[in-house]
Amino acid sequence: MAQQQVRAIVISGNGTNCEREVANACRLAGADVADIVHLSCLLAGEVELNDYHFLNFAGGFLDGDDLGSAKAGANRLNHAVIAGSSRTLADAIRGFIASGKLVMGVCNGFQLMVKMGLLPALGGDQRQTATLTFNDGGRFEDRWTYLKVDPVSPCVFTRGLQGIYLPVRHGEGKFVTETPAVLEQIESRHLAVLKYCDAGYQAPTMDYPLNPNGSTAAIAGVCDESGRLFGLMPHPEAYVHRTHHPRWTRETLPEEGMGLWLYQNAVTFIRENLL
Amino acid sequence: MASRIVVALKDGVRDARGERVRREMMEHLGINLDRVRTIDVYTIDAQLSEEELLAAARGPFSDPVIQEYAVNRPLADDFDLLIEVGFRPGVTDNVGRTAREAIQYLTGRSFAPGEAVYTSVQYLLNGDLDKAGAEQVAAGFLANGLIQRWTIVSREEFDRASGLPAQPPRVVSTATPQIREIDLDVNDEALMQISRDGMLALNLEEMKAIQAFIAEPQVQQQRASVGLGRKLTDAELEALAQTWSEHCKHKIFSARIDYEDGQGNRETINSLFKTYIMGATRDIRAAKGDKDICLSVFKDNAGVIRFTDDWSMVYKVETHNSPSALDPYGGALTGIVGVNRDPFGTGRGARLIFNTDVFCFASPFYDKPLPPRLLHPRRIFEGVVEGVEHGGNKSGIPTVNGSLVFDDRFAGKPLVYCGSAALMPRELHGRPGHDKKAEVGDHILMVGGRVGKDGIHGATFSSEELHEDSPVTAVQIGDPITQRRMFDFLLVARDQGLYNAITDNGAGGLSSSVGEMAEDTGGFELHLDRCPLKYPGLQPWEILISEAQERMTVAVPPQQVEAFIALARRMDVEATDIGQFTDSGYYHCLYEGKTATYLPMAFLHEGTPQMQIPARWELKQHAEPSSTALPSADEALEQLLSRLNICSKECVVRRYDHEVQGATVQKPLTGIDNDGPADGSVVRPLFDSFAGIATAHGICPRYSDIDTYHMMACAIDEALRNYVAVGGNIDHVAGLDNFCWCDPVKSERTPDGEYKAAQLVRANKALYDYCLAFGVPLISGKDSMKNDYQIGSTKISIPPTVLFSVIGKVEDVRKTVSMDVKRPGDRVYLLGVTRAELGASELYSQLGFTGNAVPTVDAHTALLRYRTLNRAQQGGLLASCHDLSDGGLGVAAAETAFAGGYGLAIDLRKVRCERTLTDMEILYSESQSRLLVSVAPEQAEEFEKLFAGQPLSLLGEVTAEPRLRVTGLDGTLIIDRENSVLKEAWQAPLREL
Structure with missing residues (x-):
């Protein structure tokens, strides 16, 4: 394997839906490799997670979200064993993280990371301390949202950004913490990277529909303290070209969409730190 | 001994589901309760240790942040009435399936045959309601008695130590599989009795054709050679009923129609389908010459036209009306995941890129009394919208275009149109991607879900009006995740060249899919006992015609069978070798080595007698409003x-993911506030090209009240002007016609059949005339001809309705x-x-x-x-x-x-x-x-x-x-x-x- 390549992997299977557009976003952002790998290939031991720098959990409905969003998916990763080893896939992911690499989970991927305890993982504790549950409206919604970026967050993916505009497409996107103390730590450590806000990116909001799900503290995306693990409900891969924007026929927009910025930051980080 | 795990929200966590139920009970039933809470119940009918049960409850079944759990004791407390709603035996339980898989990962052991997890939901009601009222709530709102059962207990009756007993809805069958013989050497009345009792929907002429066939000495001789007696078997009769059903054979569109135009001019039409639909496409293709865009029309599950040099586009629209009338959620969910299998199973397989949906309902605010067995239009609305939402969203296919059409006659039968488009490689392994052909010797592989009693007689049921005895088993519930896994696997198998042909199992199940594929080779041998079953006790004929969902039938060359099955296993998909395609000339099914069917392919596919239908047109005169009755222009605008x-249909559109796959360029909601009504949609399905696909539709049943000829013309024009409005190329577009009619065959039950048949003729004439004039070839379509409700003296017929959908090319999406x-x-x-x-x-x-x-x-x-x-x-x-x-x-x-x-x-x-x-x-x-x-x-x-x-x-x-x-x-x-x-x-x- 060429050492100078930025290598991204997108895990697919059992209900992921956005793997193609996530891989496309990685490629557009400059990743040299963006492989879509079916979970069965990882479990068969044919593909080694550690050959990549950037792990993507794409949106979708793992196992139909039948036991609650991404619950059955998290259970599989925690317990399914990689062929010819005694390691679970979750072990492999923890190893990947320990080696300083990047992980981004979008929508169902974010739900998966939270329910595996990968986020917020306060103080490195991978016990589940937060969750994503049913929208206050009780329904799935597809709608574009304005997101205010915390400028002092350690998040690698949002460096240099103030605000972005992305669609949410979920029924279980309301972020809730186990205790007020968990929320307080998330806030004080600047881990609440993205918050639903007004169209001017001025202030977080609890007002529907700007805040589409009633998320606590308007939280839309969270990172861990290293800033290398990041999850968000809105879909950055859904806005990588101006024609993705819902008003592209009436506004003057740059060719590149705002969602692409997150992937570009990831690629830059890898080039600067992991190659 | 089964166990129960209950999972409830912790105190202080908002119960959005309970709140929604409370709100909807108020809106639908006028019952105002103080509070409604919900609890999830998992009934585990499997050998698990106490620790394993606890681990399951703690792990995958509950969320530690917001939920608490208990094993074999209740969490329900402080309620006035408790209603627990679960599935009836044999009904698809998707959550139960996922729960079983989760436990298997947890324990590292597979469930034994017969072991399962079943799910139910407890509704804890507080407020002024007695048990009789709760019964009404359960039967009329929380549950659908066709597929669900419920228990109601009051606070006093509830056992606070152990809760409700575990009662797994196991399918218990003592039936031994057997092949029965049916004596057709009987009089006409008895023949029709056989058809009615068996839900076969075969008419007398057809029954007599079968009677004559089985009596032939030559047929008797051939049957003896495979050990069959002189009588038809049950499986044979079922196979014939399915293959000859209106749903599969389109008997009305193939009929000989004597049409009188109301002015004394008569003509005979030998098949509407051949004359007007295939005829239009044939004439347009000839006229277009080398500009013809059609690649595969009318012969496959969906139509295929050109897109780019490397890709073709595939489109199909289906209806799922009758099941949606009985179970709106399950019917519509099955509708969307069912139509997905059509383009997917076209040619040698295609990747799905968008869905469309059009619903015709009575007003959700309908306030007149409803005849028996009809669900309130609002329940149908809710159920159908949610079914399509789950089907489309979970499958990862954007729903980009649709409509809601309201007319109170749709109370008799709602119309649920689901469309699905796909992208197919122009060439695959050296031949066109749209080519498929099963070869003699290819194995028959059944892939995906298992066979159960679901959907038995779906094909014959939809060939009848909704009546008192409409079968419960005709309702299926789709399982988008099983299907998604199957699609993921099949696309890999396709790209590895592991099969020669593929088709979906929809109406008629294996009987239809294997029967149709076997037309390539001229016969097949199918071992029904090899099919994996959801539960034991199915009769051979039931296995043959079951419409259990999420199954595809694949023709795999003998040397690839092993690789095909190995790949399936690795990707968590069930694939079973159930027989072989032959050139024997026979539709040959066996059960444990004994022949269950032995029918000549020719009789099966060509033996249907042609129907004769009289049609007489008359132009009816309708009253006109006087000019003084008109409101002012500005008042009228607000009213309209x-x-x-x-x-605005935003409440529905937002519930559908219309952007997944990152390709939707012209979205259904548009404008300065992202909420204006777009005319059509444009997707850009290839990341490396700005070529797009535009889709739109037209539907105007109101015009049928005056003249169906102009209804059809307007539907075509509406579809095309919506399509060009969003930038579709008018010279690179194809159409799909989906007819939903009321029964047009004159009979005692349908005295106005001649007029309805004439309406059908006129719509077809316009279809031909306008497709030709616009140069729009028809590439696929479907008809649903029995959209009536008849119980007692009440008959409700829908207005004749055609959905005309179009798909075509946009050269550069940036110009739309x-x-x-x-x-x-x-x-x-x-x-x-x-x-x-x-x-x-x-x-x-x-x-x-x-x-x-x-x-x-x-x-x-x-x-x-x-x-x-x-x-x-x-x-x-x-x-x-x-x-x-x-x-x-x-x-x-x-x-x-x-x-x-x-x-x-x-x-x-x-x-x-x-x-x-x-x-x-x-x-x-x-x-x-x-x-x-x-x-x-x-x-x-x-x-x-x-x-x-x-x-x-x-x-x-x-x-x-x-x-x-x-x-x-x-x-x-x-x-x-x-x-x-x-x-x-x-x-x-x-x-x-």
């Missing part, structure tokens, strides 16, 4: 914007425009001619009239207009483009204005009309082939030059102030309304649904 057929006005100062033009065509319009419907002047279509001038519009789009001359349909110019002007956030000042004196019309006619006539466009002033000259010689009216301009101002014929302002007022009228009616 609030009509169910015109108002949306329907909202963009800038003050832009000029506003109307393309086309306005005529006095208010017959069956929304305005007349609002006034309670039908009238007579139905819109007619002039395809010749329309085609030139659409071509010119394409050129204007290519030249970047348009700022916005919106089609005129329901509610005419008035509604279109209001929509384009409030979607754009600017005003419009237009003058009716400038409108190009056929003759002198009134203000009301100009504003609300539904004349076809018209579009409202806005153009920047600096491009106006070029735009006008382009349309020189064509009807083009400069009506006015876009204004900065967000108001709609319309100057009437007498020069006064007849409409002067703020956008916000108009938009509120348009958004209010369905906002809360």
